[in-house]
Amino acid sequence: MSIDLDAILASQGPGLLDLAVQGPMAEMKGSTILGIAAQVRRLKAEGQEVCDLTVGDFSPQHFRIPSELSEEIAVALAAGHTNYPPADGVPELKAAIVRLYERRLGLKFSPDWVCVASGARPPIYAAWRLFTLPGDRTLSSLPMWNVGYYAQLCQTRHEFLHTQAQHGFFPTVEQVRQALPGARLLALNSPLNPTGTAIDRDVIEGIARALVDENRRRLGTGQPPCILLYDQVYWLLPSPGVQHHNPVSLVPECAPWVVHVDAISKCFAATGLRVGWAVLPPALQGPMKSLIGHIGAWAPRPEQLATARLLDRPERTEAALDALRGQLDARLSLAYSAIAAMEAEGLPVHAVKPQGALYLSLRVDLIGRGLEGWSFQDNESIRRWLIEEAGVAVVPFQAFDMEDESGWFRMSVGAVGLDELGAAMTRLHEAVRRRFGAAAPGQRGDLG
Ligand SMILES: Cc1ncc(COP(=O)(O)O)c(C=O)c1O
Structure with a gap:
């Protein structure tokens, strides 16, 4: 016979256990980024096409260790x-x-x-x-x-x-x-x-x-x-x-x-x-x-x-680094040029030229604008719009303690292939152009 610990917990645990962790440790938070990544996994499992640019990690499918x-x-x-x-x-x-x-x-x-x-x-x-x-x-x-x-x-x-x-x-x-x-x-x-x-x-x-x-x-x-x-x-x-x-x-x-x-x-x-x-x-x-x-x-x-x-x-170290830098640069350059092209078209996006690591800073300047059921008052609403309309998942700078609602996001390219990223950039371009581009003047009536 086995002892059912969950049943014991349900009958005796709650109340007092809630008090077990006290003081500052009781306020300890888990990673915001991992929370967003879990949401992306859920959406993907439901069949939605989402390019996951959230986690600062590598997918072994694309990036192997030396x-x-x-x-x-x-x-x-x-x-x-x-x-x-x-x-x-x-x-x-x-x-x-x-x-x-x-x-x-x-x-x-x-x-x-x-x-x-x-x-x-x-x-x-x-x-x-x-x-x-x-x-x-x-x-x-x-x-x-x-x-x-x-x-x-x-x-x-x-x-x-x-x-x-x-x-x-x-x-x-x-x-x-x-x-x-x-x-x-x-x-x-x-x-x-x-x-x-x-x-x-x-x-x-x-x-x-x-x-x-x-x-x-x-x-x-x-x-x-x-x-x-x-x-x-x-x-x-x-x-x-x-x-x-x-x-x-x-x-x-x-x-x-x-x-x-x-x-x-x-x-x-x-x-x-x-x-x-x-x-x-x-x-x-x-x-x-x-x-x-x-x-x-x-x-x-x-x-x-x-x-x-x-x-x-040293020669193997350098070869491994060269290979990884090449893979990352191909992805970061693709994303950066795609966003620069959108910006050149007058669309409200901007990226900072990448200088290293696996990240790109993206600004989606929609704060204060509104759109058919969307009201962009904060980065979180823009993040949700990017997932739902463009199938692109990014992390707001709020996850890195920046409180300003200024439309800044981190894109991380370590978990995506080039094709997938290219397709995501095309979806992003189309979504932003459809909603905020000169080509869609009828959509612009309620922009703030
Ligand atoms: C700046 C920085 N330092 C440290 C770490 C953690 O590195 P490790 O996985 O080796 O603990 C990370 C992980 O994202 C990071 O971005």
């Missing part, structure tokens, strides 16, 4: 690498990361600077946890992926630095310089999720200098330093002609205050393998290693060893 990774994982498993890895990563991977950073960024450091984890998220969370206390001031640009969740988890007084599209959605040096006094953590990400833009050399250099000045002022005052959490998980995926800039390469004196976060998740289309790392001064590596160890967020040993083998074959 063959070294799958082969070497199998080799490591067969060789019995099935026990706990060292808490800060296997020495082979730490050494391979050191060599990668020297080769690609011109930075030289010992393996004690590296802390390996199961993807980029554990070091990000660990950095927030270790370098802030509840009530501390923290900073980031806006929009930015997930930073609001981390600030909420750590109960910091978070200040989003508002940005503009013409600055690539990055803050200016002046904005950062003014905000730094008293701040414990500044989180930046380039190339940036959700916008697909990359930070200018002058801007990251100026921010790094401001950080050095701020921390020099704090020296001897008893005030803790401000840490720059520099998330560069997309750094090996710049668009053609775009260069990735790193604060430490430009201003070496900022090295003591910079925590780099990185992973194979995006740059090798390997989001499910769970290998990431932080590069940070050894004095900070100890506490990070302990925290990651206590929550058991290690990367599996076979994946670590396979990553080390891949990174230590």
